[in-house]
Amino acid sequence: MGKTIIEKILAKAAGKSEVSPGEYVEAKPTARFVLLGTDMGPRMPAAFKSMGWDKLWNPKKLILAPEHCGSYTRVGAEFTNRQSHVTTVQWARKLGVPDENILELGRIGNCHHIAVEKGWALPGSVYLSGPDGHSITVGGVGCFGSCLSAGATSFMRSGWTWFRVPESIKFNITGKLRDGIMGRDVYEYILGQIGPAGAIYQVMEMVGPVIDEMSIDGRLSMACLAMFTGAKTMMVNPDQKVIDWFKARTNEPFEPQVSDPDAKYIKTYTFDGSKIEPQVVIPPHRHIVKNVSETVGVPVTNAFIGSCASGRDEDMIMAARILKGRKVHPKVMFNITPGSSAAMQRMSEQGVLATLIEAGVFICAPGCGMCPGFYTPLAENEVCITSSTTNYPGRMGDESAQVYLGSPATVAASAIEGKITDPRKYL
Amino acid sequence: MALKFKGKVWVFGDNLDVDNELFPFRKGDSGEIKPSEFGQWVMTNVDPDFPRKAKKGDIVMTGTNMGCGHDHAEAIKGFLQLGISMVISESFNRNWLRNAIYLGLPIVEYPGIKKMVKEGDVLEVDLHTGEIKNITSKQTIKFTPLPEFLLDILEAKGIDRYTDNQVKAGKI
Numbered sequence: 001m002g003k004t005i006i007e008k009i010l011a012k013a014a015g016k017s018e019v020s021p022g023e024y025v026e027a028k029p030t031a032r033f034v035l036l037g038t039d040m041g042p043r044m045p046a047a048f049k050s051m052g053w054d055k056l057w058n059p060k061k062l063i064l065a066p067e068h069c070g071s072y073t074r075v076g077a078e079f080t081n082r083q084s085h086v087t088t089v090q091w092a093r094k095l096g097v098p099d100e101n102i103l104e105l106g107r108i109g110n111c112h113h114i115a116v117e118k119g120w121a122l123p124g125s126v127y128l129s130g131p132d133g134h135s136i137t138v139g140g141v142g143c144f145g146s147c148l149s150a151g152a153t154s155f156m157r158s159g160w161t162w163f164r165v166p167e168s169i170k171f172n173i174t175g176k177l178r179d180g181i182m183g184r185d186v187y188e189y190i191l192g193q194i195g196p197a198g199a200i201y202q203v204m205e206m207v208g209p210v211i212d213e214m215s216i217d218g219r220l221s222m223a224c225l226a227m228f229t230g231a232k233t234m235m236v237n238p239d240q241k242v243i244d245w246f247k248a249r250t251n252e253p254f255e256p257q258v259s260d261p262d263a264k265y266i267k268t269y270t271f272d273g274s275k276i277e278p279q280v281v282i283p284p285h286r287h288i289v290k291n292v293s294e295t296v297g298v299p300v301t302n303a304f305i306g307s308c309a310s311g312r313d314e315d316m317i318m319a320a321r322i323l324k325g326r327k328v329h330p331k332v333m334f335n336i337t338p339g340s341s342a343a344m345q346r347m348s349e350q351g352v353l354a355t356l357i358e359a360g361v362f363i364c365a366p367g368c369g370m371c372p373g374f375y376t377p378l379a380e381n382e383v384c385i386t387s388s389t390t391n392y393p394g395r396m397g398d399e400s401a402q403v404y405l406g407s408p409a410t411v412a413a414s415a416i417e418g419k420i421t422d423p424r425k426y427l
Numbered sequence: 428m429a430l431k432f433k434g435k436v437w438v439f440g441d442n443l444d445v446d447n448e449l450f451p452f453r454k455g456d457s458g459e460i461k462p463s464e465f466g467q468w469v470m471t472n473v474d475p476d477f478p479r480k481a482k483k484g485d486i487v488m489t490g491t492n493m494g495c496g497h498d499h500a501e502a503i504k505g506f507l508q509l510g511i512s513m514v515i516s517e518s519f520n521r522n523w524l525r526n527a528i529y530l531g532l533p534i535v536e537y538p539g540i541k542k543m544v545k546e547g548d549v550l551e552v553d554l555h556t557g558e559i560k561n562i563t564s565k566q567t568i569k570f571t572p573l574p575e576f577l578l579d580i581l582e583a584k585g586i587d588r589y590t591d592n593q594v595k596a597g598k599i
Contacts, residue, residue, distance in 0.1 A: 024574045051591055057599075133498035133522050149498040149522065150529035154590040158599050162576065164524070196442045197492040200518045230442075230492045232521040286444070286496070373453070390496065392446045394453025 002260025004168045005235050006203045009144045009257050013126045013163070021167040028159050032061045032120060034129040035152070036111050038088040039066040039081055045091035047153040057159035059096035063120075064089060065103040067111045068132075069374050070337070070367020109340025109366035112137040112145075112308035116220060117340055119250030121145060123238040124257040128155070133227055134308040134389065139203075140219035141245070142238035142256055166232045168203040170265040173210035175274030180424040182318065183218030184310065184387055184407040186210065187225045188279035190271065192289030200230035202266070205259065210273035211236060216245060217314035224309045225389065228286050278423055281405035283391045292410055295420045302376075302384035303328075303415035304396075305408045306337030306369035310387035315408035316347050320355040322412040322426045328360040329418030335376050336361050337369030361415075373397045385414045429582055430533060430554035432512040433562075434486040438546040439473060441490035445523065448473050449494065449502035462504065469505025483510030486550055490516065490541055494523025503530050513552060515540055515559070528577055531585035535559070537570050554578060 003011070003018060011018050014025035035044065048054070056062060066072070072082035089102055108114055112134050115121040121138035127145045129135045130152040135145035146163070148155050155161050171190060191198070204226055211219070219236045226234035236242075237258040246254060278292035305315055319336060328334045336356055338344040344366055347353040357363060362376070369375050371388035378384055378397030384404065386396070391403035406414070409423035416426070439448075446452035450469055454460045460468050470477040487506065493516035494502070503526050506514065513533035517540060527534045533554055540559075544550065548563040557572040572578065583589035593599045 024577065026576060047587070051587055053591075053594065131498060133496075147498050147522075148525075148529075150500050150503075150526045151586045154529075154586040158590050158593065160590075160599075164521075166521075196495060197518075200492050201521055201524075227496065227520070227522070230495060230520060284447070287442075373456070390446075392444060392452060392496070394451065394456075395446070397453075399451070399453050 002262035004263040042087040070365035113339035122254035136233040137224040140223035170268040172270040173208040182407040183221040187222040196287035204234040217312035298420040303334040304370040304386040307371035307388035311339035319412040320352040323359040334415040337364040434484040444496040465505035466508030495520040498522035500526040529586040
């Protein structure tokens with residue numbers, strides 16, 4: 001019996017010849033562990049102190065990064081706090097974490113972008129991080145990402161964790177996406193078809209001509225969101241494009257895994273990609289998805305492109321293509337946050353940055369931007385269109401604000417008109 | 428052997444998001460609700476009176492995709508503060524499963540449970556033997572227990588104390 005990509009990756013991590021869905025396995029992954037958000041409260045030093053622990057499982061494997069906030073801005077606040085970063089870093093150095101593993105503003109950005117950009121999330125491996133469920137983003141390059149959340153402290157002491165082997169559902173996306181339709185639209189379209197409980201604890205494995213042709217940026221953008229269909233993660237079988245990407249970025253050896261032709265799936269869906277329209281998710285729930293035509297005209301006060309769900313090169317280039325020679329609507333605050341410092345550099349070299357600034361976009365420091373409400377949070381009753389992750393009340397600021405979700409193309413077009421707009425009229 | 432619970436059941440729906448139905452994200456994130464007060468806010472977006480009505484030892488039962496959305500753990504901490512003994516769901520979201528075990532909140536997954544148990548029923552649940560006895564309806568339901576190493580984490584009341592036991596035993 002053939003195996004799926006996720007079964008192969010988890011078997012390797014557990015040191016077993018094979019694993020099957022439903023099985024719980026113990027694992028001591030040997031790759032690095034990335035502790036996010038050193039600027040979000042000195043939680044690790046406090047947690048280690050309260051447990052009386054003074055040793056890390058392997059200091060050389062621990063990477064620390066001030067992430068999420070993209071800046072140190074507030075004194076006394078728990079988040080965006082310089083003191084928090086300093087306290088955490090001093091503690092880590094004392095426990096033997098080497099300097100090269102401690103990252104600083106100006107060299108990072110949103111960690112899920114960095115994991116792929118720096119070649120940490122190797123195809124075929126398990127990539128572990130601290131808090132943040134969007135660690136699954138790296139499924140877009142055939143890597144299994146997992147956040148350890150409330151188990152992060154213990155993992156840093158023991159190097160031990162566990163996994164439940166999931167079932168897989170195959171999504172075959174046929175045809176060809178039309179111009180202006182992005183990876184984001186493909187994911188939201190599937191969510192609209194199968195609902196928020198359509199893939200509970202299962203892996204969404206993406207195949208077909210649309211996926212083959214899709215950029216790495218588009219694949220990462222889809223994988224980032226897999227949790228909203230109830231899925232454990234999304235997986236895209238790595239192809240030559242992905243292998244070349246990692247070979248150009250790391251000398252570390254890696255063994256990409258792909259599903260066997262006779263692997264077992266509990267379900268297969270086939271969707272015609274040629275028919276997918278720009279998709280918009282309506283607040284306050286994450287799963288009410290409409291074609292853009294049904295939402296055209298809803299007035300917006302804010303627009304945002306960024307977070308782990310967008311803010312990649314392809315998204316910025318699309319925004320610049322739509323905004324070139326045009327202006328952001330006078331009543332709209334449009335925040336664009338590059339995913340990383342390196343992405344910002346490329347935007348600068350390609351002229352994308354100048355186009356966006358000329359159009360009246362507010363360019364924010366690389367990080368998570370508006371998504372968790374850290375930067376330019378929404379005020380009472382404001383309405384935002386965004387390509388970030390989610391839209392529950394209070395996510396991006398005041399609880400009365402409303403958040404509509406769409407592709408970076410839809411966000412950019414809507415920012416021009418001050419109301420939700422079909423991006424294809426600007427292409 | 429511990430991990431045996433007897434309590435009265437509160438029933439809730441499907442797709443409860445950790446940041447919406449289960450807990451008001453912004454109030455926790457902004458510090459308006461302090462960590463010591465999570466119990467006073469858990470489930471209030473669905474039933475504002477729940478924290479006052481729930482008694483120590485009670486059991487929470489939910490539908491499919493329990494704890495969906497992000498990997499935030501405020502609701503789990505809230506249930507523990509209220510003394511909720513365990514949560515039974517038709518199915519779990521992965522972040523919910525991980526965080527519940529990590530923080531020592533006993534959980535059981537049983538597709539179809541909501542057809543067999545009503546609000547107010549009294550259940551006796553044994554996580555080791557995999558048995559739910561519905562005292563009210565006199566029905567017994569068998570389920571597959573979690574593997575031993577996860578039950579050990581629940582017995583230790585969370586992953587940090589479990590790891591600490593191993594550290595003290597010289598195993599790590």
